[in-house]
Amino acid sequence: MNSGVLVLDFGAQYNQLIAxxxxxxxxxxxxxxxxxxLDELKAKQPQAIxxxxxxxxxxxxxxxxxxxxxxxxxxxTLGICYGMQLMAKLLEGGVEPAAQREYGRTMMxxxxxxxxxxxxxxxxxxxxxxHGDHVFRAPPxxxxxxxxxxxxxxxxxxxxxxxxxxxxxPEVRHTEGGFQMLENFxxxxxxxxxxxxxxQFIPEAIAQIQREVGxxxxxxxxxxxxxxxxxxxxxxxxxxxxxxxxxxDHGLMxxxxxEEVVRAFPTLDLHVINRADVFFDALKGVTDPEAKRKIxxxxxxxxxxxxxxxxxxxxxxxxxxxxxDVIESGGKNARTIKSHHNVGGLPEEVGFTIVEPLRWLFxxxxxxxxxxxxxxxxxxxxxxxxxxxxxxxxxxxxxREKVExxxxxxxxxxxxxxxxxxxxxxxxxxxxxxxxxxxxxxGDQRTYGYPIVVRAVQSDDGMTADWVRLDPDLLETLAxxxxxxxxxxxxxxxxxxxxxxxxxxxx
Numbered sequence: 001m002n003s004g005v006l007v008l009d010f011g012a013q014y015n016q017l018i019a020x021x022x023x024x025x026x027x028x029x030x031x032x033x034x035x036x037x038l039d040e041l042k043a044k045q046p047q048a049i050x051x052x053x054x055x056x057x058x059x060x061x062x063x064x065x066x067x068x069x070x071x072x073x074x075x076x077t078l079g080i081c082y083g084m085q086l087m088a089k090l091l092e093g094g095v096e097p098a099a100q101r102e103y104g105r106t107m108m109x110x111x112x113x114x115x116x117x118x119x120x121x122x123x124x125x126x127x128x129x130x131h132g133d134h135v136f137r138a139p140p141x142x143x144x145x146x147x148x149x150x151x152x153x154x155x156x157x158x159x160x161x162x163x164x165x166x167x168x169x170p171e172v173r174h175t176e177g178g179f180q181m182l183e184n185f186x187x188x189x190x191x192x193x194x195x196x197x198x199x200q201f202i203p204e205a206i207a208q209i210q211r212e213v214g215x216x217x218x219x220x221x222x223x224x225x226x227x228x229x230x231x232x233x234x235x236x237x238x239x240x241x242x243x244x245x246x247x248x249d250h251g252l253m254x255x256x257x258x259e260e261v262v263r264a265f266p267t268l269d270l271h272v273i274n275r276a277d278v279f280f281d282a283l284k285g286v287t288d289p290e291a292k293r294k295i296x297x298x299x300x301x302x303x304x305x306x307x308x309x310x311x312x313x314x315x316x317x318x319x320x321x322x323x324x325d326v327i328e329s330g331g332k333n334a335r336t337i338k339s340h341h342n343v344g345g346l347p348e349e350v351g352f353t354i355v356e357p358l359r360w361l362f363x364x365x366x367x368x369x370x371x372x373x374x375x376x377x378x379x380x381x382x383x384x385x386x387x388x389x390x391x392x393x394x395x396x397x398x399x400r401e402k403v404e405x406x407x408x409x410x411x412x413x414x415x416x417x418x419x420x421x422x423x424x425x426x427x428x429x430x431x432x433x434x435x436x437x438x439x440x441x442x443g444d445q446r447t448y449g450y451p452i453v454v455r456a457v458q459s460d461d462g463m464t465a466d467w468v469r470l471d472p473d474l475l476e477t478l479a480x481x482x483x484x485x486x487x488x489x490x491x492x493x494x495x496x497x498x499x500x501x502x503x504x505x506x507x
Contacts, residue, residue, distance in 0.1 A: 051083025251276030396435025
């Protein structure tokens, strides 16, 4: 696989979404640091370059930058948000703090009758803005393509140098015609050919595992979720009997989860390691979400060190880490949203070489790889479940009592969703336990119980999501069953927050 498109990362939480949209157009892409060396970039032979957005201002000391010579290579280059501002700054345009921050849906108007970047896009369209600075003077040679009521240059281009830029975010679904604009850049401007399919990734992943494990043995961290399951299938193809699967029972799994995993992987050398007491002791009194995730990451590694004595010596640990995990845990210039137990939650020193064959794939691509490997659809289409388990669905301290409450409520949510045949239509549906109590009345008696939050979202990749408009009858059934069947719960609420501004999980 050649690079196709390089996305230069300046710290945007949306940069993985840029890559996701490019791959959605069947063009392979790779995300690299924004300050990549010129020679390294040229060695990758990209056919196009995209400069990502980012949380910084180009005026900040130490703000992310790039080698300006990249902009003179003649490679079709698209700057997005911060990428546009950086392009303007490096090419002697004018950038300044905006009088007011522009955030959210904004009406954009084209200033040109035709441009290859905006083919099939209306003269007026709604775009998603998120910026504090703006370009007020285009660099020499550039032409202004669009504006908004508060942003004088919402898009600009210098076709002679193959440089293009937009202030808005075409990669988010909130932007009308955003995907069309990206396809225009890929196919009309850069003249790329749509040829990328996730199944092409399989031989490279198998070769990576064989290369990094060598002649030794490896452990696979198996949770039963689709990511670890596909990673296990790849590792089994690569290593055969030299692979042992480890399932850590940390006491934070869903109802029946361990039994399901054991049934689903009958041919693997699977070892279930019970470490629930250790995890609960480590989490005692901890309420900070980041601290919980890091503790779980630490205890997972300790558990796998312990598992060496059960499954036989192995120096390599294979994980089903996927790209959204990596991005949300924060990169070189990114702001951390939340540390994932298998990325930002890992301690600095671990006793294993970590191999992550799915690290640069999105969830839907992982599913496609699983289908190409011939895995059962019941596994491939399982709803995502966080590695830290129910710990991140309990706001506040994690105790055995709270885990049992949220486990029972979660089981009811899943049962009712499946009973209505909605499990494939909904990305995730689950229950969250809040760290507050509310007054209620049950059986003519005053109660002081926990509220349960029901969360159901629809998404393509887990990076953006919208809340599902569940039928009122279903919501009523969920509330009735949870309050009636789960002890110490007297209230049920439904979360109607999209991502952004929220995240899918509560912690």
